[in-house]
Amino acid sequence: MIRSFALRMKATRTPRVRGSVVLGVAATAATLAVASGTHSVLAGGTPCIRMTGNVAHYCGPASARLSVFSGVVFRHGSCTRKKVDGVQLLQVRIGSRSLDGSRTNAGLTLFSLGMSGSRSGGVVAYYRSKRWLGRGVSFKGGLHGGTFVAQGVARSGGRATGSFRC
Numbered sequence: 039m040i041r042s043f044a045l046r047m048k049a050t051r052t053p054r055v056r057g058s059v060v061l062g063v064a065a066t067a068a069t070l071a072v073a074s075g076t077h078s079v080l081a082g083g084t085p086c087i088r089m090t091g092n093v094a095h096y097c098g099p100a101s102a103r104l105s106v107f108s109g110v111v112f113r114h115g116s117c118t119r120k121k122v123d124g125v126q127l128l129q130v131r132i133g134s135r136s137l138d139g140s141r142t143n144a145g146l147t148l149f150s151l152g153m154s155g156s157r158s159g160g161v162v163a164y165y166r167s168k169r170w171l172g173r174g175v176s177f178k179g180g181l182h183g184g185t186f187v188a189q190g191v192a193r194s195g196g197r198a199t200g201s202f203r204c
Contacts, residue, residue, distance in 0.1 A: 085116040085131060092138050093146065096131040102149045102202035106194075107165045112149035117204035119181075128153040128179075130202050133164075142167035151186065151202060153177050161188045161200065170194045 086097040098116035115132025130151040136144035143164035153159035159174035172188030175197070179185065183203035190196050 085118050085129070087131075092136065093144070094135045094137060096133060096135070100130060100132050100202065100204050102130060102132055102151070102200060104149065104161070104163050104170065104198055104200040106170045106190075106196070106198045107163065107168075110147075110165055112147060112163070115149065117202070125155050126153075128159075130204070132202075141169065143169070149202075151200075153186070159186075161186070161198070170198065172198055 088095045088097055096115040098114065100113075100115035100117050102112045102115075103110065104112070112132040115130065118129045118131075120127045128151070130149070132150075133148040134143075134146040135148050135150075136146055138144065145167045146164065147166075148162070148164045150162045151159065153174055155177075159177065161170070161172040161174065163170045170190065171192055171194045172190050175187040175189050177184060177186045179202075181204070183201065185199065185201045188198050188200065190198065
């Protein structure tokens with residue numbers, strides 16, 4: 039009886055967690071999409087993206103680290119900053135993104151950080167076909183880089199710390 043209750047609870051929590059991840063990622067993406075269409079201030083340049091088949095390769099001098107992938111340095115990406123209605127938005131895209139919807143990003147390395155203000159945002163990282171998703175807990179940074187703490191969501195457990203340079 040207790041075991042079946044625990045299984046039911048796990049089954050009912052998983053869609054909510056997935057929903058919150060999807061909602062968080064969608065909110066960050068929507069915020070940036072709205073920002074790009076309004077009167078916004080762009081600092082840091084436009085992102086560099088090169089397409090090869092079904093893969094988007096981010097390019098530029100940006101690099102990042104994420105504690106859940108110990109010793110890994112994500113390289114070759116860009117940072118985009120926008121200010122909309124007094125709120126600072128930040129997007130960091132490093133590595134390559136498979137556009138086929140693969141849960142493992144087709145084995146490609148990717149780091150993606152989106153922050154709105156100093157607390158709201160999310161992190162998605164892939165390394166050797168392993169994915170880590172987190173929601174932003176805190177963020178400290180300036181024009182050329184920063185540090186952050188993220189709480190794992192969905193099947194990505196624990197907290198992670200990270201840093202990036204633009």
